[in-house]
Amino acid sequence: MLKIWKITAVLMLAAMVLAACASPAATPVAEPQADMCMGAASGDEITMLYQWAGQEEERLNQILKPLVDACGLVLKPESTRDQALLDTRVQAGTPPDVAFWNVTQLTQYQDKLKDMASLGASQDAYITGAIDPGVIGGKWLGLPVKSDIKTIIWYSPVNFQAAGYAVPTTWDELVALVDKMVADGNVPWSMGMESGDATGWTGSDFLQDIFLVKQGPEFVMNIINGTVPYNDPGVKGAYEIYGKWAMDQKFTVGGAEGTLSTNFNDAILKVFSDPPEAFMVKQSGFAGGTITTQYPTLVFGTDFDFFVIPGAQGLQGGSDWMMAFSDKPAVKALVSYLASPEGGVAWAKASFDLSPNKAAAGNYTDAALIKKAAAFYAAKGFTPDIGDTIPGGFGSAEWKAIVDYLNGGDLDAALATAAAVQKEALGK
Amino acid sequence: MAARPVPRIMQQGKLAPFYYLAPALIIMFFFIVYPMFNTVQLSFLNNNGTASASATCVDGRPCWGVFENYRYALTAEFNSGSVKAFWNSFWLSSYGNTIKWIIFMVAGTVILGLLFAKLVDGIKNEALAKSILFMPMAISFVGAGVIWKFMYSYGTQQVQTGLLNAIISAIGGRPISFMTQPVLNTYALVVVGIWIWTGFCMTILSSSLKSVPDEIIEAARVDGATEWNVFWKIIMPIIMPTVIVVVTTMVINVLKQFDIVYVMTGGNYNTDVIANRMYTEMYINFNTGRGTAVAIILVIAIIPFIYLNIRRFIAQEEMR
Numbered sequence: 032m033l034k035i036w037k038i039t040a041v042l043m044l045a046a047m048v049l050a051a052c053a054s055p056a057a058t059p060v061a062e063p064q065a066d067m068c069m070g071a072a073s074g075d076e077i078t079m080l081y082q083w084a085g086q087e088e089e090r091l092n093q094i095l096k097p098l099v100d101a102c103g104l105v106l107k108p109e110s111t112r113d114q115a116l117l118d119t120r121v122q123a124g125t126p127p128d129v130a131f132w133n134v135t136q137l138t139q140y141q142d143k144l145k146d147m148a149s150l151g152a153s154q155d156a157y158i159t160g161a162i163d164p165g166v167i168g169g170k171w172l173g174l175p176v177k178s179d180i181k182t183i184i185w186y187s188p189v190n191f192q193a194a195g196y197a198v199p200t201t202w203d204e205l206v207a208l209v210d211k212m213v214a215d216g217n218v219p220w221s222m223g224m225e226s227g228d229a230t231g232w233t234g235s236d237f238l239q240d241i242f243l244v245k246q247g248p249e250f251v252m253n254i255i256n257g258t259v260p261y262n263d264p265g266v267k268g269a270y271e272i273y274g275k276w277a278m279d280q281k282f283t284v285g286g287a288e289g290t291l292s293t294n295f296n297d298a299i300l301k302v303f304s305d306p307p308e309a310f311m312v313k314q315s316g317f318a319g320g321t322i323t324t325q326y327p328t329l330v331f332g333t334d335f336d337f338f339v340i341p342g343a344q345g346l347q348g349g350s351d352w353m354m355a356f357s358d359k360p361a362v363k364a365l366v367s368y369l370a371s372p373e374g375g376v377a378w379a380k381a382s383f384d385l386s387p388n389k390a391a392a393g394n395y396t397d398a399a400l401i402k403k404a405a406a407f408y409a410a411k412g413f414t415p416d417i418g419d420t421i422p423g424g425f426g427s428a429e430w431k432a433i434v435d436y437l438n439g440g441d442l443d444a445a446l447a448t449a450a451a452v453q454k455e456a457l458g459k
Numbered sequence: 460m461a462a463r464p465v466p467r468i469m470q471q472g473k474l475a476p477f478y479y480l481a482p483a484l485i486i487m488f489f490f491i492v493y494p495m496f497n498t499v500q501l502s503f504l505n506n507n508g509t510a511s512a513s514a515t516c517v518d519g520r521p522c523w524g525v526f527e528n529y530r531y532a533l534t535a536e537f538n539s540g541s542v543k544a545f546w547n548s549f550w551l552s553s554y555g556n557t558i559k560w561i562i563f564m565v566a567g568t569v570i571l572g573l574l575f576a577k578l579v580d581g582i583k584n585e586a587l588a589k590s591i592l593f594m595p596m597a598i599s600f601v602g603a604g605v606i607w608k609f610m611y612s613y614g615t616q617q618v619q620t621g622l623l624n625a626i627i628s629a630i631g632g633r634p635i636s637f638m639t640q641p642v643l644n645t646y647a648l649v650v651v652g653i654w655i656w657t658g659f660c661m662t663i664l665s666s667s668l669k670s671v672p673d674e675i676i677e678a679a680r681v682d683g684a685t686e687w688n689v690f691w692k693i694i695m696p697i698i699m700p701t702v703i704v705v706v707t708t709m710v711i712n713v714l715k716q717f718d719i720v721y722v723m724t725g726g727n728y729n730t731d732v733i734a735n736r737m738y739t740e741m742y743i744n745f746n747t748g749r750g751t752a753v754a755i756i757l758v759i760a761i762i763p764f765i766y767l768n769i770r771r772f773i774a775q776e777e778m779r
Contacts, residue, residue, distance in 0.1 A: 115742055228725030228743065285615030288636035292613045423506060424744030434727050438639060455517060
């Protein structure tokens with residue numbers, strides 16, 4: 032027994048001697064670059080809350096790595112899809128230093144958020160219009176970090192070619208193509224929208240795209256500010272176009288019941304299954320990921336591709352916003368890094384969707400992102416999601432109107448109910 | 460002999476019981492009483508608790524002043540255009556649906572529970588049969604909702620993955636979209652609730668069936684009573700107090716019903732119930748005023764059943 036102790040003691044001594052010798056030889060920590068770190072000291076912590084997980088989280092870490100390495104910041108992230116967590120933290124007075132969340136929260140927490148300009152960000156770093164939804168009451172409260180475009184239609188070039196269809200270049204061509212598909216006995220659309228307690232959002236995206244084609248971005252912004260009531264004839268007209276497609280078995284997979292009860296992710300896949308159930312699905316940029324997860328062998332450009340909805344005046348785009356509840360030096364360093372050209376380039380290289388940071392342009396590597404970026408930078412303007420932007424329950428009222436209408440309800444009554452909520456939410 | 464005085468150390472003042480109760484009372488206060496008062500207070504305030512609810516009134520539209528959130532909670536779902544429109548919208552609202560849930564789920568669980576309790580009573584593998592019937596109770600409601608979502612699944616292809624629609628199409632019928640049709644969907648959800656809770660009702664009713672004295676039943680049979688009469692005229696009156704406790708407990712359970720609806724339809728397609736509406740107002744629309752007003756209405760609706768339950772409980776204690 033004694034022997035073992037002796038050996039242990041000798042080993043420990045040896046280890047200590049080794050350690051003592053080794054430490055002075057260690058590479059000195061790189062001197063933090065004063066301008067980049069904004070006075071943050073090595074070891075400063077940033078608590079973060081976001082909805083990303085898995086690969087998305089890895090990409091974020093990859094983007095932030097240069098900053099973390101240079102300044103020795105310690106990131107304390109928490110990943111959740113539960114907004115109640117964020118709300119509870121904020122209400123309890125213990126918000127995270129920064130949150131990556133939706134545009135609605137900028138309005139919701141406007142009194143608690145720090146002005147981005149005061150944290151070292153410059154509006155000039157962003158493409159025109161990208162930060163507009165983040166300016167509330169004259170204060171710039173959030174950085175749009177990860178953007179996606181919604182005004183696109185996914186299709187299979189292989190299937191299009193086999194059936195002899197061409198990508199439409201005007202809205203009328205799109206309508207003609209849809210009718211031609213029906214005449215050929217094919218189902219043009221896969222419009223499934225089931226999404227648990229958020230069922231209806233796929234429909235509201237589609238409708239907003241029809242507004243952009245038929246009326247334009249001004250009309251959408253007027254709905255958001257309340258000048259145009261939600262039961263305006265223009266809105267009703269768009270619902271009728273949408274309803275014609277979404278409720279008829281000839282136009283969409285499964286007719287109204289299929290639209291209401293098919294999950295939105297399944298709806299995307301129906302276009303790329305073998306045999307395909309439909310030819311087109313209108314869905315945001317994330318659909319590309321859904322397709323490759325399910326069918327890893329499909330190649331962008333040949334097996335699946337998208338086109339911007341023809342005739343759309345401006346794009347419907349959405350961003351995840353970074354908002355800061357703290358103005359400590361580490362947060363300043365994070366904000367100024369993300370708003371800097373280096374941050375924009377790092378974002379593009381990480382293939383983490385689009386970045387509205389001007390410097391990101393030209394640095395994308397993924398084929399689908401390059402095409403998305405082209406549409407993104409060529410856009411005449413952006414309109415935010417109507418339902419997300421009007422506070423106070425309009426979002427769910429809009430979904431309810433869509434679901435009720437598709438489920439056989441009276442369109443005028445459904446729109447009148449939504450319009451009443453819109454009016455109330457905007458205090459008009 | 461004069462009574463010996465109780466030693467001082469064993470005398471307890473009037474306060475002593477409260478010392479024993481203090482830990483429980485403190486916990487109750489912080490987790491039940493305080494939130495309750497806070498909820499009442501919030502229900503009279505606006506969407507984020509910063510101003511009175513009356514401030515949310517809009518000129519030229521109905522307003523109940525400080526009770527504005529209650530006006531919304533009680534009337535917003537109804538179409539008051541005509542009596543017929545009101546009647547139709549009522550039965551598709553969260554209130555109408557909750558009433559459907561109470562009627563069909565309570566009746567379903569209690570009747571089936573009693574039936575199973577009677578059927579398995581005294582059979583060879585009674586314990587096994589009861590365990591199997593009780594099993595759904597061991598599954599979380601969210602889990603049960605997900606399972607049944609698959610059961611009811613409606614596919615757009617010829618091949619149906621949902622069990623029920625697979626059966627329907629196998630025998631040549633047209634698949635039914637169970638979750639989206641308002642004439643059907645709430646009842647389809649009630650079936651899930653019955654599936655979960657029947658085992659619970661059966662267990663309690665079964666133990667009360669066993670407490671019915673054999674002598675009485677034997678005596679009735681000797682007097683020539685049919686089994687039907689024995690059940691209705693002898694067993695039922697004896698187990699009635701338990702049936703009432705089970706019914707009131709189930710009503711309370713059903714009024715709180717949230718999980719199944721949230722998981723399976725999210726309250727869409729006119730399947731909303733009061734508890735899910737409370738969640739929607741609170742966590743989707745972020746309107747604490749309206750959310751808490753719905754919560755208070757729910758509490759008020761539950762109180763009579765809690766009262767009945769407690770009174771029955773006290774009466775039973777006194778009989779012992």
